Amino acid sequence: MATTTVSRGVAARPSSKRSSRIGRDIVSKLGVTGLGLLMLAVFLLPLAYVLSTAFKLDTQVTTPGAPLYPAAPATYTYEGQEYPLYDVPTEDGGTRRLAVVNPYRETSDVVDPAQPELGVFNIQGRWRTWEAVYSFSPEWENFSTAWRQVRFLRLFRNSLLLAGISTIGTLIACILVAYGFTRFQLPGRNILFIILISTIVLPPQATIIPLYIFFSKLGWAGTWLPLLVPGFFANAYDVFLLRQYFASIPRELDEAAMIDGANPLRILISIIIPQALPAITAVTIFHFFFVWNQYFEPLVYLLGKDWLYPISVGIGAYVTTFQNYPGRSAATAVMAMALPAIMFFLAQRQFMQGVVVTGVEK
Amino acid sequence: MSAVTNDLVSAPTRSRISAHTRRQRTWGLMFLLPWIIGFFAFQLLPILFTVFISFTDYTATREFKWGSFNFVGFENYQRLLTDPVALPSMGVTLKFALIGIPLGLIVPLSVALLVNSKHLIAPNVFRTLFYLPTVIPVVAGTIIFNGVLNAQSGWLNLTLKALGVTEPPRWFTDPVWAGFALNLLTIWALGNAMVILLAGLQSVPTELYEAATVDGAGPVTRFFYITIPMISPVIFYNVTIGVILAFQFFVPALLIGGTNGNPQGALMFFPMHFYRESFVYSHMGYAAVLAAIIFVVTMAATGLLFYFGQRLVYYASGDMS
Numbered sequence: 001m002a003t004t005t006v007s008r009g010v011a012a013r014p015s016s017k018r019s020s021r022i023g024r025d026i027v028s029k030l031g032v033t034g035l036g037l038l039m040l041a042v043f044l045l046p047l048a049y050v051l052s053t054a055f056k057l058d059t060q061v062t063t064p065g066a067p068l069y070p071a072a073p074a075t076y077t078y079e080g081q082e083y084p085l086y087d088v089p090t091e092d093g094g095t096r097r098l099a100v101v102n103p104y105r106e107t108s109d110v111v112d113p114a115q116p117e118l119g120v121f122n123i124q125g126r127w128r129t130w131e132a133v134y135s136f137s138p139e140w141e142n143f144s145t146a147w148r149q150v151r152f153l154r155l156f157r158n159s160l161l162l163a164g165i166s167t168i169g170t171l172i173a174c175i176l177v178a179y180g181f182t183r184f185q186l187p188g189r190n191i192l193f194i195i196l197i198s199t200i201v202l203p204p205q206a207t208i209i210p211l212y213i214f215f216s217k218l219g220w221a222g223t224w225l226p227l228l229v230p231g232f233f234a235n236a237y238d239v240f241l242l243r244q245y246f247a248s249i250p251r252e253l254d255e256a257a258m259i260d261g262a263n264p265l266r267i268l269i270s271i272i273i274p275q276a277l278p279a280i281t282a283v284t285i286f287h288f289f290f291v292w293n294q295y296f297e298p299l300v301y302l303l304g305k306d307w308l309y310p311i312s313v314g315i316g317a318y319v320t321t322f323q324n325y326p327g328r329s330a331a332t333a334v335m336a337m338a339l340p341a342i343m344f345f346l347a348q349r350q351f352m353q354g355v356v357v358t359g360v361e362k
Numbered sequence: 363m364s365a366v367t368n369d370l371v372s373a374p375t376r377s378r379i380s381a382h383t384r385r386q387r388t389w390g391l392m393f394l395l396p397w398i399i400g401f402f403a404f405q406l407l408p409i410l411f412t413v414f415i416s417f418t419d420y421t422a423t424r425e426f427k428w429g430s431f432n433f434v435g436f437e438n439y440q441r442l443l444t445d446p447v448a449l450p451s452m453g454v455t456l457k458f459a460l461i462g463i464p465l466g467l468i469v470p471l472s473v474a475l476l477v478n479s480k481h482l483i484a485p486n487v488f489r490t491l492f493y494l495p496t497v498i499p500v501v502a503g504t505i506i507f508n509g510v511l512n513a514q515s516g517w518l519n520l521t522l523k524a525l526g527v528t529e530p531p532r533w534f535t536d537p538v539w540a541g542f543a544l545n546l547l548t549i550w551a552l553g554n555a556m557v558i559l560l561a562g563l564q565s566v567p568t569e570l571y572e573a574a575t576v577d578g579a580g581p582v583t584r585f586f587y588i589t590i591p592m593i594s595p596v597i598f599y600n601v602t603i604g605v606i607l608a609f610q611f612f613v614p615a616l617l618i619g620g621t622n623g624n625p626q627g628a629l630m631f632f633p634m635h636f637y638r639e640s641f642v643y644s645h646m647g648y649a650a651v652l653a654a655i656i657f658v659v660t661m662a663a664t665g666l667l668f669y670f671g672q673r674l675v676y677y678a679s680g681d682m683s
Contacts, residue, residue: 025481028481029481029482029483031481032476032479032481032482033481033482033483033484035476036476036477036482036488039472039473039476040488040491040492043491043492043495043550044491044494044495045510045517045518045521046495046506046507046510046517046550047494047495047506048517049506049509049510049516049517050505050506050509050510053509061515062514062515064514068517068520173396173397173400176393176396177393177394177396177397179393180389180390180391180392180393180394181394183390184386184387184389184390184391184393185383185386185387185390186387186390186391186394187387189390192394192398195401196397196401199401199405200606201606201660201661201664202405202409202657203606203609203610203633203653203656203657203660204610205610205633205636205637205652205653205656205657206408206409206412206653206654206656206657207404207405207408207409207412208408208640208653209408209411209412209415209640209646209649209650209653210407210408210411210412210415211404211408212422212640212641213422213426213646214408216422216426217426230400230404232396232400233396233397233399233400233401233403233404234396234397234400239397263389264389264393289497292499293499293500293501295500295501295613296613296637300641303641311499311501312499312500312501313501315501315502315505316501316617319501319505319617320617320620326509326512326515329505329508329509330505330506330509332502332505333501333502333503333505333506334502336499336501336502337497337498337499337502340497340498340499341494341497341498343497344493344494344497345490348490348493351493352489352493352557355553355554355557355558356557356558356561
């Protein structure tokens with residue numbers, strides 16, 4: 001009944017209905033996209049802030065009324081000397097851009113850059129009330145200072161090594177374990193898998209004291225070993241992701257290889273791994289980022305050994321000592337996030353797909 | 363005669379099958395071994411050891427040998443009752459969780475609905491940019507928020523002032539707002555939740571919406587009677603992860619307010635109290651009690667969630683596992 005009414009209505013006024021629908025379509029497209037841009041602007045405000053601040057001198061950050069972009073007070077060179085520029089209000093309500101040569105309390109000696117041939121002349125008005133003119137001028141000083149002071153290359157190398165080695169270990173272990181969970185009938189396999197998944201709940205605080213004592217006893221405190229070795233024993237998230245993917249690879253392929261006399265390890269290497277490259281890529285990126293971002297464990301195991309610090313602990317320690325230098329702090333933040341951000345832009349598809357697998361198919 | 367033949371035929375077959383199965387089991391076990399060893403060495407035994415230490419007066423400065431562990435019974439647990447920090451810090455963590463968990467669902471869901479809209483131009487650009495803050499290391503994110511939420515020069519307060527708010531919050535220097543500022547920092551990294559919810563939204567069959575529209579259901583009705591039930595498993599997953607992470611949270615607080623949880627203890631999260639007792643003061647025995655509490659609270663919260671949550675979750679396939 002309802003359908004017939006609608007279709008009759010459409011048939012009665014075909015052209016006007018269609019044009020109004022297109023019009024409504026454009027309005028809703030613009031409306032939704034506009035809303036999206038507004039939300040995105042709020043969301044990316046912190047990023048804009050940090051990028052801008054990293055290129056600013058600290059004096060600009062703390063000067064009220066200074067522009068939000070990196071800028072320096074604009075100057076005008078008159079007879080070999082630089083003078084600051086101000087927008088001076090005129091009687092007709094407009095402004096006149098003048099370089100202040102000698103600022104006094106009630107009057108000032110100024111030069112007009114538009115008419116330098118007039119020379120220096122004196123005008124009425126308090127220069128402190130005039131608005132300073134700024135020009136865009138990014139400063140690299142924060143980066144060079146922070147780079148030197150945090151010894152960024154050393155931190156970067158440490159993070160790269162830690163994340164790289166740990167990722168290799170995790171890949172080997174998690175691929176083996178995921179393969180074991182997908183292709184072999186074991187008594188109690190499902191219970192083991194439930195135990196594995198439930199370790200996601202386990203807070204790191206519940207195990208860190210015994211692990212710290214244990215690793216200290218082995219003489220590993222103050223080395224990278226406590227951070228690297230556990231990576232070689234598989235973790236729930238990555239095994240889960242790989243298992244979901246392995247399970248979707250048809251068994252006929254491994255059965256054919258088995259008849260040809262290939263052993264399970266051979267099947268894993270020559271059949272499963274080549275088929276599962278997207279999932280393996282996702283695990284690689286996830287684990288690399290996980291180690292790159294780790295803060296609590298390196299802090300506990302490496303305390304005081306600053307030559308072994310990864311980026312996270314290194315800049316964390318630096319920023320707490322240099323709280324009052326917003327420019328340098330921002331520069332360290334930019335340096336710490338540069339590699340993850342670049343990697344994300346390069347591999348965003350694998351990244352988001354991996355997230356979906358762990359989150360939706362559970 | 364026939365019985366003998368049967369035995370002759372079946373016996374080798376049976377043993378061949380079981381030999382094959384046995385070989386398969388051996389291989390399977392070999393592949394699971396890395397995790398099984400790791401589970402015992404780095405998870406199960408340490409947890410049991412944490413419980414053991416909680417009944418001793420062990421401190422990290424002592425040599426690690428049997429004689430260093432003096433049993434003190436429930437002394438560490440009794441100390442909990444007189445600890446002036448334990449209860450307030452649990453309050454800080456609970457407040458963070460109670461604000462952060464709903465926020466951690468509503469904001470990513472709104473963003474997921476936005477980037478799922480068929481009216482949005484260039485949705486992939488939006489998805490990438492909304493995800494971007496998620497890949498920023500926590501330490502960098504904390505530095506960024508410490509700046510952007512600065513009471514005077516921070517861009518958020520400059521914006522609020524421009525919008526007419528005469529006295530915007532002083533965020534990290536105000537005990538009332540400091541915790542909420544860290545909720546904002548956490549919600550900034552909404553990428554994973556957004557992507558998972560988005561996949562959930564896209565898996566809802568469009569016929570359901572069409573049928574409901576024909577029956578006269580408006581957008582709001584469709585959202586609450588179709589979308590929410592259909593994506594409830596994904597919502598449940600996000601809430602569970604949110605609960606687990608909320609009870610572990612403290613690293614940004616350590617960077618902002620140090621081990622005293624400044625301003626005025628407003629950032630003294632329960633895991634920070636644990637970190638201070640264990641690795642700053644070396645009170646391993648008492649810290650083990652705090653660790654056990656984090657463990658039990660997390661388990662209880664996820665347990666309750668599963669007990670009550672599973673009833674509210676709708677599984678389209680009928681699979682409850």
